[in-house]
Amino acid sequence: MTDISDPPSPPSRHQRRSEATRARILEAAHRHFVAVGLDGARMETIAAEAGVNKALVYRHFGGREQLYREVLRRAYEKVRQAEVELSLPEDPVEALDRLVAFTFQYYIDNPDFLILVGIENLNGGAHLRRVGQEGLHVSSLLDILRRILDAGVARGIFREGLDPMEFYMVVASQCWFTVATSHTFGITFDVDVLSPGSIARRRALICDNVRRYALRDPDRWNAGAGDAPSA
Amino acid sequence: MTDISDPPSPPSRHQRRSEATRARILEAAHRHFVAVGLDGARMETIAAEAGVNKALVYRHFGGREQLYREVLRRAYEKVRQAEVELSLPEDPVEALDRLVAFTFQYYIDNPDFLILVGIENLNGGAHLRRVGQEGLHVSSLLDILRRILDAGVARGIFREGLDPMEFYMVVASQCWFTVATSHTFGITFDVDVLSPGSIARRRALICDNVRRYALRDPDRWNAGAGDAPSA
Amino acid sequence: MTDISDPPSPPSRHQRRSEATRARILEAAHRHFVAVGLDGARMETIAAEAGVNKALVYRHFGGREQLYREVLRRAYEKVRQAEVELSLPEDPVEALDRLVAFTFQYYIDNPDFLILVGIENLNGGAHLRRVGQEGLHVSSLLDILRRILDAGVARGIFREGLDPMEFYMVVASQCWFTVATSHTFGITFDVDVLSPGSIARRRALICDNVRRYALRDPDRWNAGAGDAPSA
C-alpha cells in the first residue's frame, strides 16, 4: 500500500488512522453485505459494526454502491491471490486432484465469495462490470490452468486440445453447485450436503469426473484417488 | 387449487373473479421478485402490475413473505411438472443426452427458476424450508433418474451402483453453473457464455462428461453425440 | 370543486375527508413556506401542522416542490380573485386612488404574497414558470387597468397612450417597495415604515405620484386626495 519508491515521508498519524478506519469499514461492509445482501444491507449497520460514524462511510467510499463494488473487487482479488499461491504437484493427475481439492475447499471455507458472486449474478453482473475486467486478473488463473493441461499433454496422458476455460468450468461447476446450492439441494433431497462425509464423497466424485474429462485413458488410473485426504 | 372432489356447486362469479385476481397477483409477484429480488421488491409495484389495490394483495396472501413463498412453491412445482412430462428415449445413452439437454434448456428458458433458487440459497433456504419438503415432489425426479440408470445397468452399459442424487448433481451442476454464473463468468473471461454457439458447445461438453461418468466404457460411444440437436 | 354537470353521485365520505386533508396540508404548507422559505421548510413540520402523517403529504402532493408550486399557484389565484372583486368608482381619478389603496392594502394585509413572490424571484422564477402563465389569469388584471385608463381618456382627463402594464408598474412598484423592503429600509433609515402614520403618508404620496403619472393636468386636482381614508 505504502510505496517505497520516491519520498521517504512516512505516513502521518492522520493517514495511518484513516487507512485503518477505511479497512475497518471495508471489513464490516463485507460481513454485512454477505450476511444480508446488497439490498438488505444498511449503511447504519455497517458504520456501527466498523465503530464509526455513518457519515464517515460516505466520506471514505462515496456511497453504498461504491462500497459494495470495492468489497466485490477485493473478494475477487483474494481468490486470484489464493490461486496464485497454490503450489501444484509435478504429476499432472495429482495436479488435477489438487486443483479440485483447492477449489472445493476454497468455496467451503469462503462462502462469502460464493455469496457475493451469487448476488452479483442476480444483479446481472452490473457491479462487477464496473469493477472492470482488468481488476479481475483472470490471466493468472488461466496460466495455472494451462500449466496443468500442458504438463498432462507433455506426458502424453491428457487429451489434447482441451480448452483452459472449459476445463475450469468442469472443475468449478461441480464444486460451485455443491456449495452454492447446498441449502435448496439439501432441503429438496433431505440430505446434509456439507457434512464432512458428504463433502469427502463429493470431492472424490468430482476428482473422478475431472480425471475422466482430462485423461486420455482414465481407467489406467485407479479411481478414488481424490478420496478425502484429511477427512 | 379449486378441488373437484365433493360438491357440484359451480364456482360463483365472485369466486371465479377472485381466483383470476389471485392468479394475476401471483404472476406479477413472480415477475417482480425475479426482477429485483426479495428485498428489492415493492408491494406497491406488484399490486400495480397485477392491476389491483395494494390492500388486496394483503387480503389474498397475508403479506410479502407468504406471497414470496407461494411464488417459490409454484416455481418448484413447475420444474417437477416439466420433468414428469419429459419423454425419455428407450436407449440409455440417448436418455442421458436427453436429460442433459432438457436440464440445460430448462435453465436457459427459465432463468426465473435459477434466480428464485439463487435468492433462496442466499437466504439460507429459509423460505423453501417453510414450503416443506413434501411440496417439492422430489420423488418424481428421483424416479426418472433411477429409471435411466436402471435401464443402462440392465443393458450392461452403465456402471453399477451409481447414486441417483449424485448422478443428478453431475448433470445439474454443469448446466446450472453455466447459466447461473453466466454474468460473472462472462465478465471474468470476457466471453458470451449464452451465445448460441457457446451453448451448443457447452451442452456437448456436458453430455460427454455425463457419459464418461455413467458409462462403463465411454470410448465405445463416439463422443459429441450431444451436439446441438436442434439449435 | 365538485362539478354539477354529469353524475349526481355525491362525494363519498372518503373523498370528502381526503379533500379536507388536502386543504389542511395546503394551509399548513402555505404558512410554513411563508415563515421559513422554500429551503428552510421541513416536510415534517408541515405534516405536523396539518395534523397528518408525513407520508400523506407525499401521497397528496408528490413532494416538496410540487407542494410549493401549488401553494404559489393558489397565492396568485387569490390576488387575481381579489382584484376581480374590487369595485371601482365611476370617477377615473377616484378609481386611481382606489387602485392604489387596494394594492397597497393587499400587500400590507397579505405579506404572504409578497414573501412567496420574493422567494420566487430569488429562485429565478423557476417554480412560477412551471405553474404556467395560464394559471396566472393576468388578463383579468389587464382588463381592470384598461378600464380605468380608458375611462380617464374618455373623459379627457388622462393622458393618452398609456400602457396598462406600465401603469401597473407605477402603481405596484411603490406599494411593493414600501412593504417588501420595509425591514431593510426601516433599519437603514431608522424608521418604522409600517406604522399607521407612515402607511397613510406613503399611500397619499403614491396616490399623488400615480395621479401625476396618469392625469393630463394634475394640478387641477387637489393633491392629497389619497389621504388616509380610514387610518
Add this chain to the structure above:
Amino acid sequence: MTDISDPPSPPSRHQRRSEATRARILEAAHRHFVAVGLDGARMETIAAEAGVNKALVYRHFGGREQLYREVLRRAYEKVRQAEVELSLPEDPVEALDRLVAFTFQYYIDNPDFLILVGIENLNGGAHLRRVGQEGLHVSSLLDILRRILDAGVARGIFREGLDPMEFYMVVASQCWFTVATSHTFGITFDVDVLSPGSIARRRALICDNVRRYALRDPDRWNAGAGDAPSA
C-alpha cells in the same frame, strides 16, 4: 481593514496570506449566498470555491451566520461607496435623471445586492439588524439626496418641503421593483423586463415620474429627457 494608524510594523507574510485567504473566502461566500440563498448555502461549497479547508472558514469567521453577516455588511458598504462616488451634474433636473439612471443601473449591474437585500427582508431583517445601523452609512446617501433637493429648491424649480427619504423611495421603488421582480413580472405578463429596449423605456418612464414628483412645473421640461443616455 488593515488600519494605517499606529505602529509601523508592516504586515508579516503570514498576515498578508491570511488576509488574502479571508478575502477569498468572503468572495466565495458572497457568490454562493447570492446563488443559492442563506439556507441553500453549504459551507463545504464556500470553502471549496475559496480553495481552502472548511475548518479554515470557521477559524476566520466563526460560523455561517457571521460569515453571512459580513457578506451583507460589505454589500451595503459597496452601494454607499458607489453613491458617494457618483458625480452629480449641477443642473437639478439633470441631477434627478442622473440619480435615477445610477440607481437603476446599479440594480441591474449588481443583482447580488438586490438578492441579499431580498433574502434579508424575507428574514425580517434579522441579520442586517445585527450589522447595526451605523455600519450602513445612510447619512452619506441622505446628504446626496438633500443636495439635489436643495439645489432644485434654490433655483426655484423643485417643490418645497420634499422629504429626502420619501424622494429616495420614489426613485428607488420603481427601479427596485423593475429589477427585483423581473422574473415573476416577466412570467406574469409574458415580457422580457430586462431586455435593453425594456430597460431604456422603463428608465425614461421612471425619470419622467421622478420629475413629475419633484418639479414644481413638470411641463416646462420636455419629458423623455431620461431616454437611454448611454445604452
Add this chain to the structure above:
DNA sequence: GATGAATGAGGATTCATTCAT
C-alpha cells in the same frame, strides 16, 4: 494559519402494513 478526519443531528423520501368504506 491550515488541513483532513470524524461526528451528531437532521431531513427527505419510501414502504410495508392497516383502516374505513
Add this chain to the structure above:
DNA sequence: AATGAATGAATCCTCATTCAT
C-alpha cells in the same frame, strides 16, 4: 372482493461543526 386513505417506522444521505495534527 375491492378500494383509497392513512400511518409509523425505517433508511439513505447531507451538513454544520469540531478535533487532532
